[in-house]
Amino acid sequence: MVQKNTFELKSGLARMLKGGVIMDVMTAEQACIAESAGAVAVMALERIPSIIRRDGGVARMSDPRLLKEIQAAVTIPVMAKVRIGHFVEAQILEALKIDFIDESEVLTPADDEAHIEKSKFKLPFVCGARNLGEALRRIDEGAAMIRTKGEAGTGNIVEAVRHWKQIQREIADLTKENLKEKALEYRVNLNLVMEVFKTKRLPVVTFVAGGIATPADAALMMQMGAEGVFVGSGIFASENPSQMAKAIVQATMNYDKPEVLAKVSEGLGSPMKSLEIDKLDTKFAGR
Amino acid sequence: MKVGILALQGSFAEHASLLRGMGRDFVLVRSLEDLQDITHLIIPGGESTTMVKLLKSFHMWELLERRMKKEELRILGTCAGAILCSYLGMDIDVDRNGYGAQQESFSAELESKQFPNLRGVFIRAPRFKIKSHPQNNPPSPPLFKGGGIKVLAMYKGEPVMVEQGNFLALAFHPEIAGEKRIHEYFLK
Numbered sequence: 455m456v457q458k459n460t461f462e463l464k465s466g467l468a469r470m471l472k473g474g475v476i477m478d479v480m481t482a483e484q485a486c487i488a489e490s491a492g493a494v495a496v497m498a499l500e501r502i503p504s505i506i507r508r509d510g511g512v513a514r515m516s517d518p519r520l521l522k523e524i525q526a527a528v529t530i531p532v533m534a535k536v537r538i539g540h541f542v543e544a545q546i547l548e549a550l551k552i553d554f555i556d557e558s559e560v561l562t563p564a565d566d567e568a569h570i571e572k573s574k575f576k577l578p579f580v581c582g583a584r585n586l587g588e589a590l591r592r593i594d595e596g597a598a599m600i601r602t603k604g605e606a607g608t609g610n611i612v613e614a615v616r617h618w619k620q621i622q623r624e625i626a627d628l629t630k631e632n633l634k635e636k637a638l639e640y641r642v643n644l645n646l647v648m649e650v651f652k653t654k655r656l657p658v659v660t661f662v663a664g665g666i667a668t669p670a671d672a673a674l675m676m677q678m679g680a681e682g683v684f685v686g687s688g689i690f691a692s693e694n695p696s697q698m699a700k701a702i703v704q705a706t707m708n709y710d711k712p713e714v715l716a717k718v719s720e721g722l723g724s725p726m727k728s729l730e731i732d733k734l735d736t737k738f739a740g741r
Numbered sequence: 742m743k744v745g746i747l748a749l750q751g752s753f754a755e756h757a758s759l760l761r762g763m764g765r766d767f768v769l770v771r772s773l774e775d776l777q778d779i780t781h782l783i784i785p786g787g788e789s790t791t792m793v794k795l796l797k798s799f800h801m802w803e804l805l806e807r808r809m810k811k812e813e814l815r816i817l818g819t820c821a822g823a824i825l826c827s828y829l830g831m832d833i834d835v836d837r838n839g840y841g842a843q844q845e846s847f848s849a850e851l852e853s854k855q856f857p858n859l860r861g862v863f864i865r866a867p868r869f870k871i872k873s874h875p876q877n878n879p880p881s882p883p884l885f886k887g888g889g890i891k892v893l894a895m896y897k898g899e900p901v902m903v904e905q906g907n908f909l910a911l912a913f914h915p916e917i918a919g920e921k922r923i924h925e926y927f928l929k
Binding site for chain 2 (some may be wrong): 455456457458459460461462466467469470471472473474489490491492493494495529530531548551552553554576577578700704705707708
C-alpha cells in the first residue's frame, strides 16, 4: 500500500535537515547564494525580519510569484511562512507545493486564539516555541518540527538561548509523579508528555531560531544541543552575505572545534545591525 | 572491519541508533582523520549539495575518492548518500527529487527477492537510472544493463536499491523505517 503525507514522512523531512542551516532569502538570487554556501533549505519571504521590524505594518505570506521563482532556482527544500492561525495562507502554500510551512510569529498573527490545525495538511509544519508547553501544543496540533522563537530580526541571541534553556529545563523537571499535572498545565495529550519524560527530548527535530548573527552564535546553540539553526536576517543583512553564509554552515558542522570556528570567523565584515531586546517596540516572541 | 557513519549533516543519528540496536560498533565520521582507517562508510539521508560542500571544504572528498578507487572502502548510501555514490563513480544516473516535492514523498512495499516485505520510505527521493555500459553495447534499453550492477529492490519496475562493486545505493530510508536487514547485508 502506498502512503503519503504521513507523520513519518513529514517528520522524516525534518530529520534530513539536521545538522544544517536554513537561511531566509528574499530573491531567487539570494536563494542560489544560500544553496551554494551549503544551506540545507531556504526560507522564502518578501522581507527578512529586520526589515519587517524597520518598516512595520502587517506582515503576510509572500507573493506566490516570488515563491515560484525561488522554487525554480534551487534544488534544496523551500520553506515559506504563514501567519499564525491563517490556514488559508497554508492552503495556498500547499497548492504551490512548497516543501515545509513555518507558522511564524515573525508575520502578523491572523488569529490570537488558535493556531492552525496542522495535522489536516499534507505538508509538514515547523512552529516556534518559548517553552515546553508551547512546543507540545504545536506538536499536538501536528507540527513536525520545532524551533525556538528567539527574537527575530534583532541579531541578538539572548532570547534564543533563554527559550532553549527553558525547554530543556522543563523537560528535566518532568517526573513520574507530575506528568498528569503537566499535561493539564500544558493543555496537551498525556501520552505526549509521557514520551518526552521517557526520551528526555521533544519527539520532533528541534532547531534554534531568532537572533543568530555570527558563526559563533550558531556553534553556541549547537553546543547547547540544538539539532540545527535557522538564520533569518543574519546573512542577507550582513556586510558580506556569501561569506557569512558559508562561515555559518561550516561553524554549524564544526560547532565543537574552536580552531575551525576561529578560522571561519575571520574577516567576515560586519554582521547585521543588532538591537537590544529591552528597547524593542514589538516583541515577536510573545505572539 | 571498522564502520563509520558520515555525520556532517542529515539522518546520521538514525543510522547510529539502528547500528546500536544491532549491537554493532561504529564511529561518527566528522573529520579527515576519521575517514582514514574505516572500511565501511554509511552516508545518510540529508542534503547532498550541503554534504558535498562540507566534504570538499575539509578535504574529505579527495580522500573518499582515492579510497574508493583503491577499493579500500565500501559505501552504503541512502537517499542523499546514493547521490554521493553516483558522484563517486557508481554507474547510476540520479534525478534529484525525481519523485517530486515533499507532497509526493511516500512509503510503499518494494519488490525484492532478497528482502521480502521490504517497506521503502521515500522523502524527496532521487530517482535512479542505470547507466549504459560498454560491455552491453548496444545499450538498449539502458535500464538494468550497467556493468556488474545488481538491482536488489524495485518500485513500480524502477530500481531503488542498487549494488555495484563497493557501492550500495538506496533511494529510500531504512534508517527511518527501522529496517535492519539492509545494514546486516552491507556489513556481512
